[in-house]
Amino acid sequence: MAVLKCDATIPERDKHILIKGEGQDGKCSIACNSATTPGDMTERGCTYAGCRGVVGGPVQDAIQLTHGPIGCAFFSWGYRPHIADSDFHMKYTFVSDMDESNVVFGGEKKLLQSIIEANEAFPEAKGVFIYNTCTTALIGDDGKDVAKIATEKIGKPVVFFPCEGFRGVSQSAGHHVGNETIFKNLVGTAEPEEDSAYSINILGDYNIKGDLRTFEPLFEAIGLNIVARFTGNVKVDELKVMHRAKLNVIHCARSATYVADMMETKYGTPSINVTLWGIENMSKALRDTAAFFGLEHEAEKVIKREVAKVMPKIEYYRKRLAGKKVFIYQGGPRAWHWPELLAELGMETIGAATTFGHADDYQKIYEKVNDGAFIIDNPNVPELEEILLTLKPDLFISGNKEKYVAYKLGVPFVNGHTYETGPYAGFSGMVNFARDMDKALSAPVWKLVKDMAQPVPGGLEEEVA
Numbered sequence: 284m285a286v287l288k289c290d291a292t293i294p295e296r297d298k299h300i301l302i303k304g305e306g307q308d309g310k311c312s313i314a315c316n317s318a319t320t321p322g323d324m325t326e327r328g329c330t331y332a333g334c335r336g337v338v339g340g341p342v343q344d345a346i347q348l349t350h351g352p353i354g355c356a357f358f359s360w361g362y363r364p365h366i367a368d369s370d371f372h373m374k375y376t377f378v379s380d381m382d383e384s385n386v387v388f389g390g391e392k393k394l395l396q397s398i399i400e401a402n403e404a405f406p407e408a409k410g411v412f413i414y415n416t417c418t419t420a421l422i423g424d425d426g427k428d429v430a431k432i433a434t435e436k437i438g439k440p441v442v443f444f445p446c447e448g449f450r451g452v453s454q455s456a457g458h459h460v461g462n463e464t465i466f467k468n469l470v471g472t473a474e475p476e477e478d479s480a481y482s483i484n485i486l487g488d489y490n491i492k493g494d495l496r497t498f499e500p501l502f503e504a505i506g507l508n509i510v511a512r513f514t515g516n517v518k519v520d521e522l523k524v525m526h527r528a529k530l531n532v533i534h535c536a537r538s539a540t541y542v543a544d545m546m547e548t549k550y551g552t553p554s555i556n557v558t559l560w561g562i563e564n565m566s567k568a569l570r571d572t573a574a575f576f577g578l579e580h581e582a583e584k585v586i587k588r589e590v591a592k593v594m595p596k597i598e599y600y601r602k603r604l605a606g607k608k609v610f611i612y613q614g615g616p617r618a619w620h621w622p623e624l625l626a627e628l629g630m631e632t633i634g635a636a637t638t639f640g641h642a643d644d645y646q647k648i649y650e651k652v653n654d655g656a657f658i659i660d661n662p663n664v665p666e667l668e669e670i671l672l673t674l675k676p677d678l679f680i681s682g683n684k685e686k687y688v689a690y691k692l693g694v695p696f697v698n699g700h701t702y703e704t705g706p707y708a709g710f711s712g713m714v715n716f717a718r719d720m721d722k723a724l725s726a727p728v729w730k731l732v733k734d735m736a737q738p739v740p741g742g743l744e745e746e747v748a
């Protein structure tokens with residue numbers, strides 16, 4: 284019998300579910316990062332989505348051009364709030380708009396024309412990023428060659444990302460393509476005006492709702508110079524010189540370790556992994572980074588000062604949040620970054636899931652949750668519905684796509700993907716996160732939904748009641 288009732292017709296899903304318990308030798312042997320089972324209405328994104336939406340998209344002064352049909356570009360516009368200091372970055376989306384005749388006769392000319400037109404419309408752009416899609420890959424358009432021609436024509440780097448949607452099993456492959464393409468085409472193509480001995484790159488932070496402003500000043504207060512952020516609010520010119528930083532500080536290990544590894548191999552740049560959410564994690568991140576440069580004393584001063592500022596508010600929220608049980612479903616690493624943060628507030632993670640996590644992500648989740656915790660890989664909506672009804676978490680932390688399930692079931696919900704208010708990183712962000720969770724848990728609307736909602740006769744709600 285399937286672990287979840289809704290999986291009766293796709294029992295293959297069972298191996299993507301694990302309940303932490305005895306006899307597992309401390310190993311999370313869950314199936315993950317594999318092709319979606321036919322019939323499973325997955326919530327995953329495609330390779331293009333991971334490359335365009337997560338890694339390339341936040342670069343603030345590049346024209347982000349999708350080479351494909353308009354449908355692929357639809358969700359590239361305004362979906363992810365990776366805010367930046369650029370006038371055109373979030374306002375516009377660019378697409379070569381492949382139609383039937385382009386598919387039959389080829390889209391290379393149209394792509395070249397699109398690059399030239401976009402560059403004429405936005406001459407302030409410092410480069411053009413072209414993202415390949417399923418359609419243009421299948422008809423064999425040579426976007427790489429077009430990028431070479433366009434680079435000569437417009438005199439700026441035109442970078443082609445081979446991120447056609449079908450290339451991987453999820454958006455995770457797109458992160459890899461994004462890392463590799465930026466590394467090969469931009470990193471190391473210029474030298475910085477100054478070469479500081481106290482310089483770092485922040486890798487794997489995408490400046491969701493301004494996350495960077497919560498912790499950048501803390502690293503700077505220690506005495507560190509940030510060369511580049513990969514890729515939140517970063518400029519093309521900063522990516523070109525990021526090979527000169529003395530240390531890579533990796534926040535999202537799933538989407539940015541690739542570029543760190545390539546920099547280590549080619550330039551010998553060491554890296555450390557950090558978590559920039561939560562009081563303890565943020566303090567540790569500052570300590571570990573400072574220790575590399577011998578700036579421990581400066582770090583302690585910054586930590587003491589900043590923690591003192593937020594602790595009264597954290598204490599207030601801790602009293603209100605303690606004892607609450609949470610189910611987290613995030614794209615990848617947040618599902619293992621956050622159980623510790625929630626524990627700081629006295630909350631317990633009773634379930635966790637990711638859309639595209641790999642084995643190492645699930646192992647980290649496993650090590651951070653208690654026995655009995657429900658772990659599921661790439662859950663679909665019927666599974667989420669059944670989990671919420673049976674696990675009965677006090678709070679569901681997930682993303683844009685899942686919030687409607689929570690709303691309909693009357694389960695308090697916080698958007699951990701693109702945040703409710705945010706930012707959530709750093710010390711001040713932790714206060715925002717705690718406040719948003721408290722607001723969600725205290726809102727009277729959930730009771731109203733529950734009181735008014737009528738279960739569908741014979742539906743899942745009745746079955747699991």
Ligand code: SF4
Binds near residue numbers: 332351418449
């Ligand atoms: S899977 Fe292919 S067609 Fe669909 S959005 Fe991604 S690139 Fe476009």
